[in-house]
Amino acid sequence: MTADAQSAAREATAAGPVLPRAFWWLWAATLVNRLGGFVVVFLSLYVTLDRGGSASFAGLVTTLYGVGGAVGSVAGGLLADRLGRRTTLLGAQLLSALGTGALAFAQGRTALAITACLVGLAGNASRPVVQAVVADMVSAKARVRAFSLLYWAVNIGVAVSAALAGVLAGRGYTLLFLGEAAVTVVCALTVYLAVPETRPDPVRHGDDADPGTEAGAEPSNRRRFVAFVAVTFLVGLLMQEVSTALPLTMTRAGLSARDYGLVISLNGLLVVALQLPAGRILTRFGPAGPLTVGTLLLGGGLGMTAVAASLGTYALTVVVWTVGEILLAPTAMAAVADLVPGHAHGRYQGMYSFAWSAAACVAPAVSGYARDTLVPTALWGASATLGALAAAGYFLVLRGRRDD
Incomplete structure (x- = not known):
């Protein structure tokens, strides 16, 4: 090997596994799409301030948006395997754009609620498709890095879109929602034209084959996956505490909503600053270690909220559980x-x-029931315990597994 070749090899190793060009098109479209994602940020305000709905009706609309998203997750994944990734992603994003545009003109409570549910369904249907495309086109050793890049794009997009939405909302919600619809259409067409179909041949693999039938997989993989999803649900409950229990705990401690905003902004800043270098490091390990440590940090950071007494200590708790999130998400x-x-x-x-x-x-x-029946110390202590249980669950499910 020549000196130039050796130098090139060292640079490639330092940069991490090479990602295909199609991935970068998908990554760029995801970033731009998230930059224009305004509905989630202002849905409840749109219902109450622009449409004159009550707080309870806004809660119902937001819940229906979430229910639609849950259904969309499953439907999008199934269709991606049956119809193909490109077709499903294009259909989901065009339907999302149509629903978002319709939301700006929906008349009446029923139409508003149904449209919000449709937007949630279509918007979330694209998420598992994008993840499947990345899993298809990227080698096993490069997946953590690829998902780290994708997660980074989502987070920076959400942060910037929230700021843009605040400015554009002053000119009316119609412009806000139509702008998101237009961005979604552009991104959908870009991905459809630039990213090839990545679904493996279903005839060769068999649509109904068990995960254990593929070469190198164990027969117990289906049970492992079910257990993995159950543990992930527990982790999801912990992450939701950030937006449900944490702001109320801080305000009851005498801090303001502005203080909560400042503290929680650390989460986004840390993800943007640390996710990419963390992704390079995580490629060296199997999934069990990072998921176990990440979940312990998530639960431990939230548990520390029980003894937080000042803005600085609340900020410290955010730093701890954010590091856990950075380890968890892409892995x-x-x-x-x-x-x-x-x-x-x-x-x-x-x-x-x-x-x-x-x-x-x-x-x-x-969380609401827990806040009404438990003192804050017990609530956050329970969060730490749940984090420890979830960490043990991840370790038991994934121990001994490494990327091939």
């Missing part, structure tokens, strides 16, 4: 891809996404 998506055969990536990524959507639907009621 979990890559672990799902490693547990199942290629032709089934869509449906299994759909069930994984469903666990998060179900947690988002259940957590507000559970």
Whole structure:
């Protein structure tokens, strides 16, 4: 090997596994799509301030949006395996754009509620499809890095879209929603034209084959996956505490909503700053270690809220559980891809996404009941305990597994 070749090899190793060009088209479209994602940020305000709905009706509309998202996760994954990734993704995103545009002109409570549910369904249907495309086109050793990049794009997109939405909302919600619809259409067409179909041949693999039938997979992989999804649901409940229990705990401690905003902004800043370098490091390990440590940090950071007494200590808790989130998110998506055969990536990524959507639907009621019946110390102590149980669950499900 020449000196130039050796130098090139060292640079390639330092940069991490090479990702295909189609991945970068998908990544760019995801980033732009999230930059224009305004509905989730302002849905409840749109219902109450622009349409004159009550707080309870806004809660109902938001819940229906979440229910639609849960159904969309499963439906999108199934269709991706049956109809193909490109067709399903294009259909889901065009339907999402249509629903978002219709939301700006929906008349009456019933139409508003149904349209919000449709937008949630179509919008979330694309999530498992994107994850399946990444799992299909990227090698096992590069998946954690690829999902880290994707997660980074989602987070920076959400952060910027929230700021843009605040400015554009002053000019009316119609412009806001039509703008999101237009961005979604552009991204849908870009991905459809630039990203090839990645679904493995279903005839060669068999649509109804068990995960254990693919070469290198164990017969117990289906049971492992079910257990993995159950543990992920528990982790999802913990993550929801950030937006349900944490702001109330801080305000009861004498801090303001502005203080909560400042503290929670650390989460986004840390993800943007650390997710990419963390992704390079995580590629060196199997999934069990990062998921176990990440879940312990998530539960431990939330548990520390029980003894937080100042803005600085609340900020410290956010730093701890955010590091856990950085370890968890890309590793979990890559672990799902490693547990199942290629032709089934869509449906299994759909069930994984469903666990998060179900947690988002259940957590507000559970958290509300816990706040009414438990003192804050007990609530956050229970969060730490749940984190420890989930960490043990991940370890037991995935121990001994490494990327081939």
